[in-house]
Amino acid sequence: QAKQQGGNRYVMFDLEFSQRTQAEQRLRERLRVALEADELVLHYQPRVRLADGRLVGAEALVRWPQGDGTLWTPDRFIPLIEQDALIELLGEWAVRTVLRQQHAWRQQGCAVPVAVNIAARHFLRADFVARLQLLLAAAPDVPAGLLEIELVESAALDNLDQAARTIEQLRALGISVAIDDFGMGYASLGYLRRLPVDKVKIDRSFVMRMLDDADDRQVVQAIIGLAHTFGRTVVAEGVEHDGLARALRQMGCDEAQGYGVARPMPMADWPGWVERWRAAPPPWEAPAAVSA
Ligand code: C2E
Ligand code: MG
Ligand code: MG
Numbered sequence: 001q002a003k004q005q006g007g008n009r010y011v012m013f014d015l016e017f018s019q020r021t022q023a024e025q026r027l028r029e030r031l032r033v034a035l036e037a038d039e040l041v042l043h044y045q046p047r048v049r050l051a052d053g054r055l056v057g058a059e060a061l062v063r064w065p066q067g068d069g070t071l072w073t074p075d076r077f078i079p080l081i082e083q084d085a086l087i088e089l090l091g092e093w094a095v096r097t098v099l100r101q102q103h104a105w106r107q108q109g110c111a112v113p114v115a116v117n118i119a120a121r122h123f124l125r126a127d128f129v130a131r132l133q134l135l136l137a138a139a140p141d142v143p144a145g146l147l148e149i150e151l152v153e154s155a156a157l158d159n160l161d162q163a164a165r166t167i168e169q170l171r172a173l174g175i176s177v178a179i180d181d182f183g184m185g186y187a188s189l190g191y192l193r194r195l196p197v198d199k200v201k202i203d204r205s206f207v208m209r210m211l212d213d214a215d216d217r218q219v220v221q222a223i224i225g226l227a228h229t230f231g232r233t234v235v236a237e238g239v240e241h242d243g244l245a246r247a248l249r250q251m252g253c254d255e256a257q258g259y260g261v262a263r264p265m266p267m268a269d270w271p272g273w274v275e276r277w278r279a280a281p282p283p284w285e286a287p288a289a290v291s292a
C-alpha cells in the first residue's frame with residue numbers, strides 16, 4: 001500500500017515537472033519569436049550624479065508587451081533563459097536597439113551613455129567583443145562611449161581571467177563596464193579586485209533598507225569605501241526617495257538610480273524628461289516643503 005502510494009506520488013511529481021518544463025519551453029519559444037519579430041521594448045531609467053544632480057547616463061531595461069496590453073517585466077522571463085543561448089540573442093537585440101535609439105537621441109540633444117545588461121554566459125563568449133564591434137560598425141554615427149555594459153549575475157562568472165580580458169577590451173573601445181547588483185554574490189569582494197570595471201552598482205536590496213537597518217547601512221558604507229580604494233565609481237540603485245539620496249551623498253556615494261529620480265520610462269518619454277530634469281535642481285536639494 002505504502003509502496004503503491006509512493007509510486008503514485010512519484011508519477012504525479014513527474015507529471016507536474018514535465019508539465020512545468022513544457023510550459024517553460026513554450027514560453028521560450030514564444031520569446032524567441034517575439035525577439036525575432038522585434039516585439040520587445042526597452043524602457044530607460046536615468047542615472048544621476050549625487051554631488052550636483054547632473055544626468056550622467058541611463059539603463060536600458062527590457063519589457064515584453066503581451067497580447068492583452070500588459071507589459072511583462074524581466075523577472076517573468078529572464079530567469080527562464082539565463083542558462084540558454086536565448087539570453088545572448090536578447091543581449092544583442094538590446095545593444096542593437098540602444099544604438100538605434102542613440103542615433104535618434106543624438107539628433108534631439110538628449111543622448112547620454114546607455115547601459116545594457118549582459119548575462120555572465122553571454123559576456124564570457126570568446127567572440128563577445130568582436131560581435132559587439134560589428135554592431136557598433138553598423139551604427140557608425142554613434143560613438144562607442146554612448147554604450148555601457150552592466151555585468152549581471154556576476155556570481156556565475158566561472159572564468160575571471162576571461163572576464164577581466166573582456167573588460168579591458170571594452171574599456172579600450174571606450175565602453176564603460178559596471179558590476180551589477182554588487183553585494184549579492186558571495187564572491188563579490190575578490191571580483192572587485194580582479195575585474196577592472198569602471199563602476200560598481202550596489203544592489204537595491206541594501207540601499208532600500210539602509211535608513212532602517214544599521215547593518216545594511218554598514219554594508220553600503222563598506223562597499224563605497226572598498227570600491228573607492230580600487231578607484232571605482234559607486235552607483236546606488238533603488239534610490240526611492242530624497243532622504244536616501246541625501247544620506248548616500250553624505251556617505252560618499254557617487255551616483256544614484258531609482259524611483260526617487262525617475263521610474264524606467266518608455267523611449268517616447270525620454271526627451272521630455274531630460275529637458276525637465278536639466279531645467280530644475282535635483283529634488284534632494286530643493287528646500288523641504290513647508291507644511292501649513
Ligand atoms: P537590474 O539591472 O538591477 O535593474 C534594476 C531593476 O530595479 C529594474 O527592474 C528597475 O525597474 C528596478 N528599480 C529601479 N529603481 C528602483 C527603485 O527605486 N525601487 C525599486 N523597488 N526598484 C527599482 P526590472 O526592469 O524589473 O529589471 C530586473 C532585472 O532584470 C534587472 O535588474 C536585470 O538584472 C534584468 N534585466 C533587465 N533588462 C535586461 C536585459 O535586457 N538583459 C538581461 N540579461 N537582463 C536584463
Ligand atoms: Mg542592471
Ligand atoms: Mg542592478
Ligand code: MG
Binds near residue numbers: 181203237
Ligand atoms: Mg538589482
